[in-house]
Amino acid sequence: MNMALTYSPTSTDWPCQVKNPGSYDWERSAARWLRELVPARYASYPALMRHPVLLARHAQIQVQHEMRVARTALQTARAELPALGIPESVIEHTIKMYAAEVLQLQHIARSIRAVSxxxxxxGTTRAAH
Incomplete structure (x- = not known):
């Protein structure tokens, strides 16, 4: 996973749900946002809840898998949905939905990288002091 993205809280990639780095309680807001991106059962794993960087890594992997699912669904919709008896108008709507979802997931992935x-x-700053 490439985490080399430079963050800028004022960029379009910074999630509005996360406070600016350095502000009071910003890490907690980041962890809260990241928890919303992973399945709820992961909240029971103490390591993920205590280490926001680990949670960010898991969220990134989760979103990458979701993108693969959405892309597969998009790529196979036209070939597979007619056999299920789905009307053409619904297929077209479904294709648009999957395309929009891929774009949304790409944005979320960029936001996760920025927060991470x-x-x-x-963490590096605190370790240096």
Whole structure:
């Protein structure tokens, strides 16, 4: 996973649900946002909840898998949905839905990378002091 993205809280990739790095409680807001991106059962794993960078890594992997699923569904819709008896108008709507979902997931992945980099940078700063 390439986490080399430079973050800028004012960029379009920074999630509005996460406070700016360095502000009060920003790491907690980042962890809360990241928890929303992974299946709820992962909240029971203490390591993920105690280490936001680990949670960010897992969220990135989760979103990558979701993108693969959405792309597969998009690529196979026209060939497979007619055999299921789905009307053409519904197939067209479904294709648009999957295409929009891929774009949304790409944006989320960029946001996760930005938050992850900020968490890493923050951890590095604290470790240096």
């Amino acid at each position: 980099q900020a968490l890493i940078d923050n």
